[in-house]
Amino acid sequence: xxxxxxxxxxxxxxxxxxxxxxxxxxxxxxxxxxxxxxxxxxxxxxxxxxxxxxxxxxxxxxxxxxxxxxxxxxxxxxxxxxxxxxxxxxxxxxxxxxxxxxxxxxxxxxxxxxxxxxxxxxxxxxxxxxxxxxxxxxxxxxxxxxxxxxxxxxxxxxxxxxxxxxxxxxxxxxxxxxxxxxxxxxxxxxxxxxxxxxxxxxxxxxxxxxxxxxxxxxxxxxxxxxxxxxxxxxxxxxxxxxxxxxxxxxxxxxxxxxxxxxxxxxxxxxxxxxxxxxxxx
Amino acid sequence: xxxxxxxxxxxxxxxxxxxxxxxxxxxxxxxxxxxxxxxxxxxxxxxxxxxxxxxxxxxxxxxxxxxxxxxxxxxxxxxxxxxxxxxxxxxxxxxxxxxxxxxxxxxxxxxxxxxxxxxxxxxxxxxxxxxxxxxxxxxxxxxxxxxxxxxxxxxxxxxxxxxxxxxxxxxxxxxxxxxxxxxxxxxxxxxxxxxxxxxxxxxxxxxxxxxxxxxxxxxxxxxxxxxxxxxxxxxxxxxxxxxxxxxxxxxxxxxxxxxxxxxxxxxxxxxxxxxxxxxxx
Numbered sequence: 001x002x003x004x005x006x007x008x009x010x011x012x013x014x015x016x017x018x019x020x021x022x023x024x025x026x027x028x029x030x031x032x033x034x035x036x037x038x039x040x041x042x043x044x045x046x047x048x049x050x051x052x053x054x055x056x057x058x059x060x061x062x063x064x065x066x067x068x069x070x071x072x073x074x075x076x077x078x079x080x081x082x083x084x085x086x087x088x089x090x091x092x093x094x095x096x097x098x099x100x101x102x103x104x105x106x107x108x109x110x111x112x113x114x115x116x117x118x119x120x121x122x123x124x125x126x127x128x129x130x131x132x133x134x135x136x137x138x139x140x141x142x143x144x145x146x147x148x149x150x151x152x153x154x155x156x157x158x159x160x161x162x163x164x165x166x167x168x169x170x171x172x173x174x175x176x177x178x179x180x181x182x183x184x185x186x187x188x189x190x191x192x193x194x195x196x197x198x199x200x201x202x203x204x205x206x207x208x209x210x211x212x213x214x215x216x217x218x219x220x221x222x223x224x225x226x227x228x229x230x231x232x233x234x235x236x237x238x239x240x241x242x243x244x245x246x247x248x249x250x251x252x253x254x255x256x257x258x259x260x261x262x263x264x265x266x267x268x269x270x271x272x273x274x275x276x277x278x279x280x281x
Numbered sequence: 282x283x284x285x286x287x288x289x290x291x292x293x294x295x296x297x298x299x300x301x302x303x304x305x306x307x308x309x310x311x312x313x314x315x316x317x318x319x320x321x322x323x324x325x326x327x328x329x330x331x332x333x334x335x336x337x338x339x340x341x342x343x344x345x346x347x348x349x350x351x352x353x354x355x356x357x358x359x360x361x362x363x364x365x366x367x368x369x370x371x372x373x374x375x376x377x378x379x380x381x382x383x384x385x386x387x388x389x390x391x392x393x394x395x396x397x398x399x400x401x402x403x404x405x406x407x408x409x410x411x412x413x414x415x416x417x418x419x420x421x422x423x424x425x426x427x428x429x430x431x432x433x434x435x436x437x438x439x440x441x442x443x444x445x446x447x448x449x450x451x452x453x454x455x456x457x458x459x460x461x462x463x464x465x466x467x468x469x470x471x472x473x474x475x476x477x478x479x480x481x482x483x484x485x486x487x488x489x490x491x492x493x494x495x496x497x498x499x500x501x502x503x504x505x506x507x508x509x510x511x512x513x514x515x516x517x518x519x520x521x522x523x524x525x526x527x528x529x530x531x532x533x534x535x536x537x538x539x540x541x542x543x544x545x546x547x548x549x550x551x552x553x554x555x556x557x558x559x560x561x562x
Contacts, residue, residue, distance in 0.1 A: 118397050146465075182387035196297055
């Protein structure tokens, strides 16, 4: 049974064919029911119920897709916002609209940071309703980045390995994670990261779930892995601490018990879904 | 049991910590056993046995990693090469060295196509042993792209859906595929691609395997999906044809039978592993 993962629903109909048709996009933008995403403090604005806020179309830079017959656009957006503001928004955001929040946030962020052609250095311009940029000088087309990240629970003798980064809130522990590199399978990336960060040798890597994570554009891929030897060699450049936690300790943290030995990752993080999945197995 | 997938083995020890230490990289490049990859016709050169060819270090631009105690480098490489040359090389390439071939090919290709800062348009320079580029003007650091692609078999009533692109060799059919977009989980991307390309509604998406695919830097993620209705609406902008194939038809094609109804994807493609996995289930 796949776990419930925030951000991972279907979202809008992306209507890919329309992106390549400027006349269709113009007609969408002019249609009476068309709407554009409102932004506040660098993120899509949310109402009191955690739902996205929409306004009349004034800057149809990015075509997010169709909600039924309603064309949905976004301006490039205001950008960034710090991690605390982001996490505050996520704790409040409606699960049904989370995929649209993620797509708009990642897409807008990519445009803000990629105004020039990496191949020749000249300015590039938005094409395909914001789903690519094309260089005005050399013609190279550039596509929004999606950066795969593996995030994993190593298991040994009924316990799981969790770590904490220095930037985490006090007592928070979570699954180890790292970017997948060129020339690597997901399984190879899981094994490399576990060895680099904790000195453990993984076998039997199993996929669990995936999640788009829009800060700025990661694709989180959650896995379980078996480890034969519990001895840890922690990379303190990456992690402040890492340790093995029993099933009871994880259950207490996930339940938010006051005397739990650590604080679990928040429900919108795929690490939370991964721990829930492991507990349920 | 995970399937056997070309390119997906562990490869070299990437020795991540050394990348951030210029003195270590210089010592590696000067060591007597250090070697650099030889290139021919835009791809890593192969000997008669399909193994990578190495030469003394003259241009330690990219630090590929350690093979035991042997530091392995690559120049930026010659670039591109057409699809036929690439597939010719793959049919010949040693499986054990395929991960190194993939990492070097993707990394070299990324550097050739990303000489300028996408944030400000000024030239960027290689840092971290080739695992990133930094802008000399604004300081932005850029990392090699890894572009996740979903590739999937839709199943209905014991048959699987395969399609062919116009560029395929005659009679070749393979799994449908497409790039994962920002704001999408893998499962959402599988469902979107199957609906866009073939008009079928997927449920119950299951991960099977992954593979780095270095033309130029895809991460192939292979899945199975269930489909409730076999009616197809083919997007002829993407596919020349798509149809359902029985288990017997797939078995005949995978065995290379002369009277098979189609030609299966080659063994180095993850679509081949995916079909083999489906047949074995």
